[in-house]
Amino acid sequence: MAAETVCAYEIARRGQWSGPAETVTLSYDDRFLRRKRLTSDDGTVFRVDLPEVTNLEAGDALILTDGRKIAIAAADEALLQVTGPGLTRLAWHIGNRHTPCQIAEDCLLIRHDHVLADMLAGLGATLMPVTAPFTPEGGAYGHGRTMGHSHGPEDHDQDHDHGDHHDHSHA
Structure with missing residues (x-):
């Protein structure tokens, strides 16, 4: 009989x-999950079964049923480092496309995306491919990431204007 898998x-x-x-x-x-089978970096197989979809951040820990902790680390990913004049303006254009963005004092980091790269280059940005952990800014409405505007029936209790002043296309 196989041993029962521990759960978080x-x-x-x-x-x-x-x-x-x-x-x-x-x-x-x-790092955005609810239920999933994972294997720690040391080889421990465990199951995650959270009450709702949750954003895990580097430094958080999953608590296993046997009392052990599994710390969350952010993996290296293919990113674009965005620099150049008007960094605030560049950040606005990234945010206007509901794109996750890691903000540093002298640069922005986004996941590698050729469409965004072309747009940002056209706005005067300097882009450099880098490989690093991606830990973008969390959402304005609470812990973790925001999911943009889904505009499903369950979302229309939000108190915000849906005028034509921003674009929801993901070009």
């Missing part, structure tokens, strides 16, 4: 836990 039902956020922990290294997309 809860999260301890960065700064709210301590002690020894294994690590699981996940991409930006993989």
